[in-house]
Amino acid sequence: MDxxxxxxxxxxxxxxxxxxxxxxKAAVVTGGTAVGLKALEGMAGAQSxxxxxxxxxxxxxxxxxxxxxxxxxxxxxxxxxxxEMDWATFGDREQKFVAAxxxxxxxxxxxxxxxxxxxxKPALRDVSKLAKDIAGARGGLLPYAERILNNNGQYFGVGRxxxxxxxxxxxxxxxxxxxxxxxxxDPDVVEMAKKTQDxxxxxxxxxxxxxxxxxxxxxxxxxxxxxxxxxWDKDGKPALNTTFQKQNLxxxxxxxxxxxxxxxxxxxxxxxxxxxxxxxxxxxxxxxTNNGASLYYAMVAKKNPLAEKTQVILTPGGPAGSFVGSTxxxxxxFQKTKHVELCEDLVRWVEDEKRFDEYTKASIGQAxxxxxxxxxxxxxxxxxxxxxxxxxxxxxxxxxxxxxxSAAAVEVQAQYILCDMAGRVVVGGLSxxxxxxxxxxxxxxxxxIRGGKA
Amino acid sequence: xxxxxxxxxxKSAALEQQVRTGRVGLKRWLGPDYRLGFLxxxxxxxxxxxxxxxxxxxxxxxxxxxxxxxxxxxxVGFENYVKLTFDGFFQRAVVNSFVFTFGSVGIKLLLGMxxxxxxxxxxxxxxxxxxxxxxPWVAPTVVSALNFLWIYDGSLGVLNYLLVKVFRILPxxxxxxxxxxxxxxxxxxxxxxxxxxxxxxSFLAGxxxxxxxxxxxxAVDGATVVxxxxxxxxxxxxxxxxxxxxxxxxxxxxxxAIVYILTxxxxxxxxxxxxxxxxxxxxxxxxxxEAIAAALYMLPPLAFxxxxxxRHMRRGRAK
Numbered sequence: 001m002d003x004x005x006x007x008x009x010x011x012x013x014x015x016x017x018x019x020x021x022x023x024x025k026a027a028v029v030t031g032g033t034a035v036g037l038k039a040l041e042g043m044a045g046a047q048s049x050x051x052x053x054x055x056x057x058x059x060x061x062x063x064x065x066x067x068x069x070x071x072x073x074x075x076x077x078x079x080x081x082x083x084e085m086d087w088a089t090f091g092d093r094e095q096k097f098v099a100a101x102x103x104x105x106x107x108x109x110x111x112x113x114x115x116x117x118x119x120x121k122p123a124l125r126d127v128s129k130l131a132k133d134i135a136g137a138r139g140g141l142l143p144y145a146e147r148i149l150n151n152n153g154q155y156f157g158v159g160r161x162x163x164x165x166x167x168x169x170x171x172x173x174x175x176x177x178x179x180x181x182x183x184x185x186d187p188d189v190v191e192m193a194k195k196t197q198d199x200x201x202x203x204x205x206x207x208x209x210x211x212x213x214x215x216x217x218x219x220x221x222x223x224x225x226x227x228x229x230x231x232w233d234k235d236g237k238p239a240l241n242t243t244f245q246k247q248n249l250x251x252x253x254x255x256x257x258x259x260x261x262x263x264x265x266x267x268x269x270x271x272x273x274x275x276x277x278x279x280x281x282x283x284x285x286x287x288x289t290n291n292g293a294s295l296y297y298a299m300v301a302k303k304n305p306l307a308e309k310t311q312v313i314l315t316p317g318g319p320a321g322s323f324v325g326s327t328x329x330x331x332x333x334f335q336k337t338k339h340v341e342l343c344e345d346l347v348r349w350v351e352d353e354k355r356f357d358e359y360t361k362a363s364i365g366q367a368x369x370x371x372x373x374x375x376x377x378x379x380x381x382x383x384x385x386x387x388x389x390x391x392x393x394x395x396x397x398x399x400x401x402x403x404x405x406s407a408a409a410v411e412v413q414a415q416y417i418l419c420d421m422a423g424r425v426v427v428g429g430l431s432x433x434x435x436x437x438x439x440x441x442x443x444x445x446x447x448x449i450r451g452g453k454a
Numbered sequence: 455x456x457x458x459x460x461x462x463x464x465k466s467a468a469l470e471q472q473v474r475t476g477r478v479g480l481k482r483w484l485g486p487d488y489r490l491g492f493l494x495x496x497x498x499x500x501x502x503x504x505x506x507x508x509x510x511x512x513x514x515x516x517x518x519x520x521x522x523x524x525x526x527x528x529x530v531g532f533e534n535y536v537k538l539t540f541d542g543f544f545q546r547a548v549v550n551s552f553v554f555t556f557g558s559v560g561i562k563l564l565l566g567m568x569x570x571x572x573x574x575x576x577x578x579x580x581x582x583x584x585x586x587x588x589x590p591w592v593a594p595t596v597v598s599a600l601n602f603l604w605i606y607d608g609s610l611g612v613l614n615y616l617l618v619k620v621f622r623i624l625p626x627x628x629x630x631x632x633x634x635x636x637x638x639x640x641x642x643x644x645x646x647x648x649x650x651x652x653x654x655x656s657f658l659a660g661x662x663x664x665x666x667x668x669x670x671x672x673a674v675d676g677a678t679v680v681x682x683x684x685x686x687x688x689x690x691x692x693x694x695x696x697x698x699x700x701x702x703x704x705x706x707x708x709x710x711a712i713v714y715i716l717t718x719x720x721x722x723x724x725x726x727x728x729x730x731x732x733x734x735x736x737x738x739x740x741x742x743x744e745a746i747a748a749a750l751y752m753l754p755p756l757a758f759x760x761x762x763x764x765r766h767m768r769r770g771r772a773k
Contacts, residue, residue, distance in 0.1 A: 268608015271632030423722025
C-alpha cells in the first residue's frame with residue numbers, strides 16, 4: 001500500500017481526521033498517482049517507439065510506389081521505428097509542402113521534385129555530406145543533376161531518380177506508310193504526322209499540348225532550346241525578348257504552327273492537361289507524343305497492344321540541336337526533425353543499389369539515372385525502348401539553361417509562363433511578337449524578385 | 455417616513471461615488487445585468503475574435519508584406535496592391551471573374567425561374583422532377599467538374615461523340631475547353647448546370663407562399679399570364695430573388711474548383727479567374743503576400759455589391 005494512504009488510514013483509526021477528510025485526501029493521492037503513472041507510461045512509450053513522418057511521391061507508376069512503400073516499411077521494422085507515410089501527388093505536392101512549412105509542421109523527410117531544394121531551402125537541412133557520400137559511391141551525379149542539386153556548393157536534396165521519357169511513336173503506322181523515325185521537329189515530325197494521320201478517323205499525327213501543364217512546360221522549353229533560344233541567357237538573366245528574341249520567335253511560331261498551320265494536332269489539344277495525351281495515345285488516337293515513361297508503364301501494365309507497336313526514341317530536335325530538360329527527384333530532410341540520423345539512414349537504405357534495382361525493375365523505365373553508375377546498368381539494355389529514355393536523360397539540360405539553375409527559372413516553370421506565352425498566340429489571338437514581349441515582362445518581374453541564383 | 459437631510463446627503467454622496475466610477479452610466483446604458491450579459495457573450499466574442507477577426511487581420515497584414523515560403527514576412531506597405539493593379543494578367547483575371555460571375559448568375563436566374571414556374575404548374579410526377587432537378591446541386595463539385603472534363607474532351611469526350619458521330623451535327627469535334635470562343639462559355643455552363651437548381655428550388659418555395667387568391671383576382675381583372683407573372687409572382691418572390699442572386703454572386707465569384715479542374719485558368723489565361731489566380735500565386739509562384747493581396751483586392755467591390763443589394767432588399771421590405 002502507498003505510504004501516504006497508510007498514514008491516512010492510521011490517522012482515521014486514531015480519530016485524528018474525519019472520514020470525509022480521509023476520503024478526500026485518499027482520492028487526491030490515488031488520482032495523482034494514476035495521472036503520474038499514465039504520464040510515465042507515455043514517456044516510456046515515446047522513448048521506445050520513435051515516430052518518423054515521411055512524405056513520398058505518388059507517381060503514376062503504381063508498382064514503383066508499392067515497392068518504395070514496402071522498402072520504407074522494411075526499414076522501419078528493422079530499425080524498430082514507427083513510420084507515418086504520406087503521399088504527395090502531382091496535383092497536391094506543392095500545396096502540402098507550403099502548408100506544412102508555413103504551419104511549422106513539416107515532415108521529418110520527403111521525396112521532392114527538382115524544385116524542392118530551391119523552393120524550400122529555408123526549411124531544409126544541408127545534406128551535403130550525405131549527398132556527396134551517396135553520389136561518390138555511384139560515380140557521381142550526372143551533369144544535369146549536379147547542376148540542379150548543387151546549390152552553390154551545398155546540397156539540400158539527395159539525388160534519387162529522374163523520370164525517363166522520350167518521343168513515343170506508333171512504329172506500326174510509320175512502317176505502313178514507309179516513314180522514317182523523326183530526328184527533328186521541322187520537317188521530320190511535321191511530315192511524319194501529315195503522312196500518317198487520318199483526321200476522318202480521329203487519328204492525329206502529333207499530340208502535345210501548350211496548355212498550363214508540365215507537358216506544356218516541357219515541350220515549349222525544349223522547343224525554345226531546339227531553336228537556339230531560351231528564357232535565360234548564359235548569366236541567368238531574362239532573355240526571351242532580348243538576347244534570344246529571334247530564336248524564341250521562331251520557336252513559338254513553330255509550336256503554334258503545329259496546331260494552326262500544319263493541323264497535325266487534335267482539336268482540343270490546347271485544353272489538355274498532363275493526362276490527356278496519355279489517354280489519347282493509349283486510345284489509339286495519336287501517332288506520336290512526348291511523355292514520361294509512365295505512359296509506357298501504363299501500356300505494359302495494362303497489356304495494351306499498343307505497347308508492342310510503340311517505339312520510344314530521342315526527343316526530336318531543331319536547327320540548334322536536340323535538347324531536353326531533365327529534372328531529378330531527391331530526398332530532403334527538414335530542419336525541424338529531431339531524427340536526423342534516422343532520416344539519413346532511411347535515405348541510405350532506399351538508395352542501396354539492390355533495393356533501387358528492385359524499384360527500377362518495377363518502374364519500367366521511369367526510374368531514370370541521376371548517378372553515373374546507374375546509367376551504366378545492364379537494365380537499360382533489356383528493352384529497346386529504354387535506350388531512348390536513358391539517352392534523353394544523359395543529354396538532358398537543366399531548367400535555366402544555358403544560364404545557371406535558379407530560383408527564378410523554377411518560378412517561370414511553376415507559373416507556366418512559357419505555356420501561357422504560346423497559349424496567348426493560339427487562343428488569345430496575340431502575335432508571336434506580342435506574346436513574347438508579354439512573357440518577357442513576366443520573366444523580368446520574377447527575376448527582380450527571385451534573382452539569378454538558386 | 456420623511457427623508458432627513460442627512461439621509462439625502464448620504465444617498466447623494468453614494469450616487470456621486472457610483473457616477474464617478476461610471477457604474478450608473480454603464481447600468482443605464484447597458485442594463486442592470488450587463489456583467490452577466492458580458493459573461494454570456496464572451497464565448498462568442500472570443501470565438502469571433504480568434505476565428506474571424508484575427509485571421510482576417512493577419513491576412514490584411516500579410517497582404518502588405520513580401521512573404522515567401524519558410525521565410526519571415528517583410529512589410530512593404532501597399533506595394534503588392536499597386537503591383538497587382540498594373541499587372542495585365544491580374545487585370546484579365548478580374549475581367550474574367552466578372553464575366554464568369556455575371557454570366558453564370560444571369561443564366562442561372564433565367565433557368566431557375568423557368569424551373570420554378572414549370573414545377574408550380576400542373577405537371578405529372580412533379581415531386582420526381584423536383585428531385586431529379588436537384589441532383590446537380592447535390593452532387594459534389596469535384597465529381598461534377600471531373601465528369602465535365604471528360605464530357606468536354608476533344609477526342610474522347612461524349613459531347614463531341616454525340617455531336618459528330620451520333621447526331622452528325624458537326625463535321626469535326628470542338629475543343630470545348632481549348633478555344634477562345636468556347637472555353638469560358640464551357641466553364642460557365644458547368645457552373646450554371648450545378649447552380650441553377652438552387653435558384654429554382656428557392657423561387658419555387660417563394661411562389662408557393664403567394665396566395666392563390668391573388669392570381670384568381672388578377673385573372674378576374676383580365677390579367678394575362680405575363681401580367682400575372684409580372685404583377686403578382688415577381689413582387690411576391692422579389693426578396694427571395696435578391697437574396698438568391700446575392701448569395702450566388704458571392705459563391706460564383708469565389709468558385710475555384712470548377713475552373714481549376716477544367717482549365718487551370720488556361721488556355722493562355724482565357725478562363726483565369728481571381729480564385730485560380732490567387733491559388734497560382736500562392737502555390738505556383740509561392741508569393742504568399744501577393745496571393746493574399748489578390749484575394750483581398752476584390753473585397754471592397756464585393757462588399758459594395760452586397761451592401762447595395764442588402765439596402766435595396768430592406769427598402770423593399772419597408773415599402
